[in-house]
Amino acid sequence: MAFPAPSDTPYATGTGAVFQITSTPLAVRRALREVLDHSIMSGLSKDARGTAELVLAEALNNIVEHAYGTDDGQIELQLHQTGSRLSCDVFDAGMPMPEGELPAGLAQIIGEHDDLPEGGFGWYLIRTLTEDLTYRRIDARNHLSFKLNIEQ
Amino acid sequence: MDLATETQDDLLIVRAMEDRIDAAGAIQFKEQMRSICQNPQSRVMLDLSRVAFLDSSGLGAVVAVMKLLGPGRRLELAALTPTVAKVFRLTRMDTVFTIHDSVPNGFPSAV
Numbered sequence: 001m002a003f004p005a006p007s008d009t010p011y012a013t014g015t016g017a018v019f020q021i022t023s024t025p026l027a028v029r030r031a032l033r034e035v036l037d038h039s040i041m042s043g044l045s046k047d048a049r050g051t052a053e054l055v056l057a058e059a060l061n062n063i064v065e066h067a068y069g070t071d072d073g074q075i076e077l078q079l080h081q082t083g084s085r086l087s088c089d090v091f092d093a094g095m096p097m098p099e100g101e102l103p104a105g106l107a108q109i110i111g112e113h114d115d116l117p118e119g120g121f122g123w124y125l126i127r128t129l130t131e132d133l134t135y136r137r138i139d140a141r142n143h144l145s146f147k148l149n150i151e152q
Numbered sequence: 153m154d155l156a157t158e159t160q161d162d163l164l165i166v167r168a169m170e171d172r173i174d175a176a177g178a179i180q181f182k183e184q185m186r187s188i189c190q191n192p193q194s195r196v197m198l199d200l201s202r203v204a205f206l207d208s209s210g211l212g213a214v215v216a217v218m219k220l221l222g223p224g225r226r227l228e229l230a231a232l233t234p235t236v237a238k239v240f241r242l243t244r245m246d247t248v249f250t251i252h253d254s255v256p257n258g259f260p261s262a263v
Contacts, residue, residue: 025174025175025176028175028176029172029176047234047235050205050234050235051238053205053235054205054207054235054239057175057205057207058207058208061174061175061207061208061209064175065175107243107244108243110245110247110248113218113219113223114219116218116248118213118215118219119208119212121211121212121239122207122208124242125208125239128242
């Protein structure tokens with residue numbers, strides 16, 4: 001017998017998990033370990049786990065570096081699995097995205113030696129590896145949402 | 153970031169001894185590589201066999217190390233694990249580096 005989901009949770013079916021993360025690179029590293037050790041990830045293939053860790057690292061580190069920068073802050077990560085998809089919702093109260101939109105995340109132009117890009121890979125990876133990627137700014141909070149295909 | 157080195161004639165092999173090069177460790181990795189690359193060998197090979205995870209910050213640091221070697225020396229990579237190889241492939245940076253399946257004989261294999 002299934003219990004009805006509490007009215008304040010966005011999900012009614014499947015399994016979910018919520019993580020609170022302090023906005024520092026080391027806290028993100030620790031959180032990723034906690035996420036990968038969580039039962040919600042236990043059914044994933046090695047490849048799907050690697051992809052999930054990469055995408056979550058890029059999304060979380062982007063908040064640490066750009067939304068909060070040198071400010072203290074909290075990040076909330078909500079995971080919810082339904083069938084072959086892992087829905088990821090990331091919330092923070094830092095600065096909004098520039099122009100209020102997701103970065104284009106285009107593939108980097110690969111030049112010769114000195115012109116090789118050292119950054120700008122993050123959003124390209126997120127866009128390439130996710131589905132249904134959206135960003136919203138609501139009540140001074142950023143909400144990034146995407147899905148991962150975990151049946152790889 | 154713990155890095156182990158071995159030289160074979162004109163080849164300097166650097167093995168990353170930790171399991172990740174990520175946003176929390178990328179700057180330290182780059183600075184230690186800058187110091188190690190003062191060695192005169194013309195070829196530098198980074199052994200990534202123990203690195204299970206590399207994010208965009210780690211990738212940027214590896215590219216930065218390639219650049220600081222200067223135009224006359226190349227950074228080569230060896231023994232990429234699957235998730236690390238995926239990052240290089242997706243960003244097409246696998247076309248920039250010479251990538252070897254394994255390090256040359258002589259360096260003890262990873263445990």
